[in-house]
Amino acid sequence: MLPDPSTTSAAATSTGATTPAPASSPHDEFRRLESGLDALQTVPPTERGPFRRALDGVLPPVLLLVALVCAWQFYTVVAEPRPDLYPGPLNVAAAIGERWADGRLQQAVATSIARGGAGFLIAVAIGTPLGLLLAEWRLLRRALGPLLSGLQVLPSVAWVPAAIIWFGLTDATVYFVVLMGAVPSIANGLVSGIDHVPPQLRRVGTVLGASRSQLATLVILPAALPGYLSGLKQGWAFSWRSLMAAEIIAMGGSIGFGLGSMLQQSRELADLPAVLATILIILAVGILVELVAFAPVERRLLRRRGLNPGAHR
Incomplete structure (x- = not known):
């Protein structure tokens, strides 16, 4: 005699038997682990509107800049230096x-x-996998690590004469110099971030069945984001410096007219107000990229990791 389905169902319910849940993939396990760790470490921020956040980030450097310009103008009025050697803010503004x-x-x-942004993105595409390889492959790190650190110390302007000989007066010369300045910084920044990843995360990933590539991309790289972001900021700084050095030295040919070229032309004309104006514009672009691109990402990342609680009070 066949058992009654209702009786069977009631018996299964009374004994607490349940249908087994489908097995989750290692990728889902890593995502849940990362979300749990972030939630555990997160410091609850004070709610602020977008205008207040933008004001807090932009107002202090703007006020400092205004104070410096006022002090500069005060010096030119009181000391009355030669305008061709010590131009005032009004002369620079006129230039x-x-x-x-x-x-x-x-x-x-x-x-x-455009050049700096494109060169930086190419450097990120090269420096990120290179940093992962150096961090996870010890033999490669022992062989290539000192050379990469030496390239980071080497001034990028030293590459300009060789790049001109290899590529001529073309944009390839500029991009080569930018890459040689930015790639080592990005790779070394990622390696430094990975070195500070707690070993417990590696063990958890291994227990969950992660392969070597999954462990690197789903566990190690997200955990190393603060150090990686520092490497990206340093890589952009080296990109911008290398770009200016290349544009100042490599002029003519098919190379376009950039800020470095304008600075060099002003120097050749002995036009100090124009020289100072170009320097201030180069500085302003660097500060603007820091405030708009990197600072918000860094604040959000640190807030998620609970590493910067004082910034949200």
Whole structure:
């Protein structure tokens, strides 16, 4: 005699038997682990609107800049130095206005930002996998690590003469110099971040059945993001410096007109107000990229990891 389905169902319910849940993949386990760790370490932030956050990030450097310009103008009024050797803020502002009126300033800024951004993205695409290989492959790190650190110390301007001989007066010369300055910084920053990853995370990933590649991309790389971000910031700084050095030295040919070229032209004309104006613009672009691109990402990352509680009070 066949058992009654209702009786069987009631018996299964009374004994607490349940249908087994489908097995989750290692990828889902890693995601849940990362979310749990982030939730455990997160410091509850004080709610602030977007305008307040932007104001807190932009207002302090703007106020400092205004104070420095006022002190500069005060010196020129009181000391009355030679305007050709010690131009005041008004002279520099007039030089910026002249170059804006003839369109050279817009062209130079657009060319340099496009080159710097493209070179930085290429450096990230090269430096990230290189850093992962160095961190996970000890033999490669012992062989290539000292060379990479030496390249990071080597001034990027030293590559300009060789790049001109290899590539001529083309944009390839500029991009080569940018890559040689940025790639070592990005790779070493990632290696440093991975070195500070707690070993418990590696063990957890291994217990969950992660392969070597999954362990590197799903466990180690997310855990190393603070150090990696520091490497990216340093890589951008080296990219921008290398770009300016290449544009100052490599002029002519098919190389476009950038901020470095404008700085060199102003020097050849002994136009100190224009030189100072170009220097200030180069500085302003670097600060703007830091405030707009890197600072918000860094604050959000540190807030998720609970590493910067004082910034949210």
